Amino acid sequence: MVISALSGVMALLLLSPIAVLLVASQRASTLIYASCLIVTLLLTAVGGECLFGQPTSSISLPLGLPWLGAHFRLDALSAFFIIVVNIGGATASLFAIGYGERESSPQRVLPFYPAYLAGMNLVVLADDAFSFLLAWEFMSLTSWALVVAHHQERENLQAGYVYLLMAGFGTLVLLFAFGLLAGNNGNYLFESIRTAHLNAGVGAIVLVLVLLGAGSKAGIVPLHAWLPLAHPAAPSHVSALMSGVMTKVAVYGFVRIVFDLLGMPAWWWSIPVLAIGGITAVMGVLYALMQHDLKRLLAYHTVENIGIIFIGLGLALAFKAHGMAVAAALALTAGLLHVFNHSVFKSLLFFGAGAVLNATGERDMEHLGGLIHRMPQTAFVFLVGCVAISALPPFNGFVSEWLTFQAILLSPQLPSWGLKFLVPAVGALLALSAALAAACFVKAFGVSFLGRARTAAATQAQETDSNSLAAMYFLSAVCLVAGVLPGIFIDMLAPVTNTLIGTSMPHQAGLDWLTIVPVAESRSSYNGLLVFVFVAMSGSIAAFAIHRLASDKIRRGPAWDCGYPDSSPITQYTASSFAQPIRRVYGTSVFHAREIGDMPPPGATRPAHFTVQLRDLIWEAAYAPIGAFVEYAATRLNVLQFLTIRRYLTLVFSVLVLLLLVLAI
């Protein structure tokens, strides 16, 4: 099995040089993306086959470090993430067959795209620390190349710079983590790390390092700063991959190390994970609410979902440490299901944003509006994505959040008091983030697609091409199916939890009416299918009855608006004014938000002005000082650049003496 997966990766890697050769030709884009589509579909099938029955398979190749070789392995966890990566990859390729036609500089995108897909697959397959880190860095660098594909825009270059720094930091920290895991013998095989037993203290240090390393890639607060810059800068199908899939590869890194390699966790390891998860979820969505750039809003919102996933993972750690295997399986299933769900609807939403960007040339929601009339199909699929990501039934986002809530409700059985008090608070944060997410997507959809067009570009938008639409329709269908038949997807995760926890959630597929019952029916159950059928039925019956029995007449007229409709579209609510109540309630403390109104006195002819000031306190507290320090140190050390040859020689000599002294001691 692992061999077929690796050959798929090889095929993707080979596509990169082919893309370089072909890039001059007209059909290069279609050809490369279509080949990527086929290969990723095959890889999805390989992952599926492994998850449904095929046993773990591994292989070692004589590559890389001579005394280590390169090891690859396909077990249930890798197989699940292979599926996530390649469903994202396949739909992104399908979307790009149409989208890529309009790419202004295909030579900067095409060669890196297959390599990037290959890199993500390799991370998931790697079975020793060296290959893992190599693949991780390869994934980072190829995605960086895609972020700066449109380097003419200053913003993108800056985003690329910050991204490169953070990616380097992440890999460095992971390097230390693997160093600690490998111990004094330097055994970097995952197999031998698994059997070695670390003491809890070293384990905790590894946990912190992994949280920093994998967490910075996934985008946990406060390491998220690069994410909303880099993800929107890339072409939209790559944004979808970065936000929907690469953050999940980072989650894979966390799960692999913490649940698999580290062995039995100590109960207090879960505290930082839960706290960070809760804070990340709320901060991510609050940041998202303050944005009016559609793609940046989506990128910030990824931060929120990573928080939700980490809440699930933290709960699983807590339950696992206390030997509550069934509850741990529930929490882990919730987290991993959210990994899958988020990859689906985040890709869908980024595709929608890409379609809008292509049609109007605008990412700023304040310049959009009324697109539901011009792009009805894109609007429909984008709406499905919005409902799904806001965790509303009957779509898939709700199922994973509901399972997380069910895991939270089991927390009173935990014996440790710290967790007893922490988990309900995290639950409240989760509910807060879910409600704010709904607000955020009412704003995203309402301002971009509803209302009246705010600019000429939005008035003249055209519906996007059929390939892109096919990709989006497919993903919205997955959102609905995973929402109404969640039992199938939960059962799919059973092998994964079996390997990591030792048990799995009760088998769901055989239950009456396809209900899902996480623990026991007397405790809680949910049936997405029936909810969907009931709502659809009662809605249609109501529509039928009213049209038949009462009235079906419609007259078009001007908007009412309490008698004062204004024909100018700038009198509509904007993204910023929609967020005003929330900004006022939460933003005054979180962002030090200030509203400054400048009203001219009566009789004056100058216009009134209104400005909003927001401060990114995390950036000011954590990033700006480091940047300032580096700047300061660099300026001070700058003198070294302009020394005479004598001084250089003296410097070199004294350093040599110093090093010898150090060696001697």
Added chain:
Amino acid sequence: MSVIRDFALQGTQMLLVLFLAPLFIGIVRVVKARLLRRQGPPLIQPYRDLARLMRKEVVLAHNASWLFRVIPYVVFAGTWVAVSLVPTFRTGLLFSWTADLIALIALLASARFFLALAGLDVGTSFGGIGSSREVMIASLAEPAMLMIVFTLALVVGSTQLSVMAAHMTSGAVGLRVSLGLALLALIMVSIAENARIPIDNPTTHLELTMVHEAMVLEYSGRHLALIDLASELKLLFYVSVIACLFVPWGIAPPDGGIGAIAVGMASYVAKLAVGGVLLAAFETSIAKMRVFRVPAFLGAALMLGLLGTLLLFVSGSL
């Protein structure tokens, strides 16, 4: 045979809530008017309003989209399904396990999501003000609601409303401080969620003070009737949840016969009447608060929920 009976009972519940929702509003309005020494509308006025709106033609704004026309049906259907799954006169109805309390609240959140979108569809400023305030209030109410669910689940060990109601009737619970706190918090959340005084004034048409009414300002005719009916159903949802969790007496058990069901129905209607009187008395005695006072109000509800949970941790019997 028993399957047919179960279906019939579930159907009865659906029609019963649909029938009772306008009546409940009627009771509130009559009592409110009497407390203000007005004559007030007759009890059946809400039905007449609905019938009148249903018969009228719909006036749509020129740029209203298809979504605007679909949303009333979605909102109505979602709310109706949510109320139909709450135990009212009998626990353990055929489909009672379809959704637990968390899922029901999420279903109502779906309805609100679409209604907020409708507020933005025509592109007027009043729609926007209503939608943006509605989602702000929801973001405050939902964490509080979750803490209440948490407290209740700690006592009962379930989030399944039928199981919870049965457990509460069984007498195994007794009087608890934490349940009292949860009840208080639930009442506060219900008031906020249903746009009642002091959070929002359902009868106002003074533009700057309205939230829910501003959001649905562009609706008319049968669309407006459906949205009104949906908000009446939503109010009934919260009243029924409070009734089945905190005053569950009289509710028929799953194995009860015709007699038990009759008692259940009578007690349910009686509970609604009492609830309506209390709501009217409360609304008459208090003034509407400013929009930006709402966070403090709902923050208090959240704290009450949290306090209930903590009390249960400290002592299982409180």
